[in-house]
Amino acid sequence: MAGRAAVPEVIWARPERTGRGPRPAYTRADIATAAVKVADEGGLDAVSMRHVAAELGCGTMSLYNYVPRKEDLYELMVDAVGGEHELWEPSGDWRADMRRVAQQTRVLMHRHPWMTRLMSPVYGFSPNALRYLEHCLACLDPLDARYGMKMQLVGMLNGCVTSYVATELAAAERTRSLPWSAEEESAVRVAYLGGVLAGGAYPRMAAAFTETSGPIDLDGAFESMLERMLDAFAQRG
Amino acid sequence: MAGRAAVPEVIWARPERTGRGPRPAYTRADIATAAVKVADEGGLDAVSMRHVAAELGCGTMSLYNYVPRKEDLYELMVDAVGGEHELWEPSGDWRADMRRVAQQTRVLMHRHPWMTRLMSPVYGFSPNALRYLEHCLACLDPLDARYGMKMQLVGMLNGCVTSYVATELAAAERTRSLPWSAEEESAVRVAYLGGVLAGGAYPRMAAAFTETSGPIDLDGAFESMLERMLDAFAQRG
DNA sequence: GCCCACTACGTACGGTGTACGTAACTAGGA
DNA sequence: TCCTAGTTACGTACACCGTACGTAGTGGGC
Numbered sequence: 001m002a003g004r005a006a007v008p009e010v011i012w013a014r015p016e017r018t019g020r021g022p023r024p025a026y027t028r029a030d031i032a033t034a035a036v037k038v039a040d041e042g043g044l045d046a047v048s049m050r051h052v053a054a055e056l057g058c059g060t061m062s063l064y065n066y067v068p069r070k071e072d073l074y075e076l077m078v079d080a081v082g083g084e085h086e087l088w089e090p091s092g093d094w095r096a097d098m099r100r101v102a103q104q105t106r107v108l109m110h111r112h113p114w115m116t117r118l119m120s121p122v123y124g125f126s127p128n129a130l131r132y133l134e135h136c137l138a139c140l141d142p143l144d145a146r147y148g149m150k151m152q153l154v155g156m157l158n159g160c161v162t163s164y165v166a167t168e169l170a171a172a173e174r175t176r177s178l179p180w181s182a183e184e185e186s187a188v189r190v191a192y193l194g195g196v197l198a199g200g201a202y203p204r205m206a207a208a209f210t211e212t213s214g215p216i217d218l219d220g221a222f223e224s225m226l227e228r229m230l231d232a233f234a235q236r237g
Numbered sequence: 238m239a240g241r242a243a244v245p246e247v248i249w250a251r252p253e254r255t256g257r258g259p260r261p262a263y264t265r266a267d268i269a270t271a272a273v274k275v276a277d278e279g280g281l282d283a284v285s286m287r288h289v290a291a292e293l294g295c296g297t298m299s300l301y302n303y304v305p306r307k308e309d310l311y312e313l314m315v316d317a318v319g320g321e322h323e324l325w326e327p328s329g330d331w332r333a334d335m336r337r338v339a340q341q342t343r344v345l346m347h348r349h350p351w352m353t354r355l356m357s358p359v360y361g362f363s364p365n366a367l368r369y370l371e372h373c374l375a376c377l378d379p380l381d382a383r384y385g386m387k388m389q390l391v392g393m394l395n396g397c398v399t400s401y402v403a404t405e406l407a408a409a410e411r412t413r414s415l416p417w418s419a420e421e422e423s424a425v426r427v428a429y430l431g432g433v434l435a436g437g438a439y440p441r442m443a444a445a446f447t448e449t450s451g452p453i454d455l456d457g458a459f460e461s462m463l464e465r466m467l468d469a470f471a472q473r474g
Numbered sequence: 475g476c477c478c479a480c481t482a483c484g485t486a487c488g489g490t491g492t493a494c495g496t497a498a499c500t501a502g503g504a
Numbered sequence: 505t506c507c508t509a510g511t512t513a514c515g516t517a518c519a520c521c522g523t524a525c526g527t528a529g530t531g532g533g534c
Contacts, residue, residue: 012429019533020479021479022480022530022532023531024481048521050521058483060484070521070523130433130439131439137441137445141441147444147448148445150445159399160400163356163395192250204384205370205374208384208388211384211385225389228389228393232465232466258510260499287491297492299512299513302511302512302513476533476534478531478532478533480532485527487525490520491519491520493517493518495514495516495517496516500510500511
């Protein structure tokens with residue numbers, strides 16, 4: 001019975017403290033906080049083992065005592081942000097509760113814009129993910145359906161919110177990080193898109209673009225998306 | 238009027254050939270194909286400027302003549318995969334057509350598993366994205382709604398499909414890349430999750446897990462998600 | 475009290491994106 | 505027609521990355 005293969009355990013299954021040897025200087029929460037701070041201030045690309053260790057005040061390689069791979073650091077970060085969800089006593093109106101959950105998720109993702117890039121393997125059952133999911137299920141108690149279906153609802157909601165916010169943030173980033181004025185950028189885009197669309201190969205896209213002139217109501221579009229989604233589950237219960 | 242700032246143009250707005258100087262040795266399509274091949278064979282992490290250049294058969298820095306930043310290389314890859322969508326004459330049944338579109342997207346993402354990680358800034362209006370969107374809108378002609386709403390439908394569908402496939406692939410990856418047997422892994426997970434859930438803090442999660450024993454019908458769940466989504470738009474048209 | 479697992483951390487290696495400089499080439503204007 | 509300026513091609517170099525490995529010190533279990 002050789003010693004287990006080196007790495008691939010889920011980090012949440014590994015105990016934070018084993019009882020032997022010196023006391024660890026930091027908790028997992030400390031590390032997550034430091035990593036989140038680095039990401040908030042410098043973007044996800046600033047999250048390197050060196051930077052996080054420096055933020056924490058320890059040597060680079062010491063981090064590896066807590067976090068076997070960088071990927072696990074990401075997992076800690078996602079869990080930490082998940083912990084920012086403020087939960088409440090379910091109201092009895094599952095639509096209202098789920099709307100509130102989704103709105104809160106959107107707010108969290110705006111607060112931590114790097115989150116959309118870490119959402120690929122959604123819900124690895126970290127502690128805060130469990131807490132969050134349990135709360136969602138509690139909110140959905142009034143809905144007469146199997147748990148499988150409720151999980152599906154939560155999954156779809158999260159998928160849509162994530163992709164919505166990702167688009168939202170990408171658009172914001174594009175206009176913010178620009179060395180030229182917004183008008184000039186807009187002109188460039190119009191020149192390109194307009195040029196392509198004027199070709200006549202994509203008449204419906206052209207119509208879609210002329211349909212909505214002026215700034216888009218992002219909040220309204222989000223609400224609308226939400227209602228659609230909730231409709232889908234209200235209908236067939 | 239100083240020369241424009243260095244980089245941040247959208248790559249699709251930059252002409253592939255300017256007319257001056259020697260003929261480029263490769264086309265954008267060549268580069269996209271090479272990068273996709275590297276990603277398919279070695280995963281997204283294998284996509285480095287060096288590897289792609291080697292696959293292409295040129296020096297590393299020559300790539301930068303075609304692709305100003307690595308991010309643009311990703312954009313080329315996403316566009317190339319978008320080109321794999323096989324389009325058809327709309328049938329007149331928008332639900333059937335959109336179902337087919339979504340199923341095709343899922344197939345593409347299984348063929349190129351790295352795609353789910355590149356979908357954050359969905360649809361930067363690359364050529365094949367335009368082609369794809371125009372096709373979706375054509376399929377939605379029978380649906381009596383504004384283009385804004387149809388775009389919303391396409392966006393939500395893509396968001397859900399992406400997040401669904403991402404979860405699907407993450408689960409598959411987890412069981413595949415394992416040094417231990419699937420049973421042993423399962424045992425570890427059960428030990429962790431079971432341990433947490435047995436605590437009684439998450440009764441609904443525990444119930445959800447006991448509800449569905451045995452393997453999950455991934456195709457069925459996908460279809461189910463799709464129908465939900467289409468229902469939502471059929472309802473309020 | 476001893477042992478050994480554990481923490482801490484410096485060094486080092488192979489890899490990354492890309493700024494910069496140089497040489498060859500070719501289309502447009504004289 | 506030739507010149508020149510913009511482009512392609514690509515090697516070198518730099519700062520930074522994840523992390524394997526070795527060493528030293530610490531403190532709980534036998």
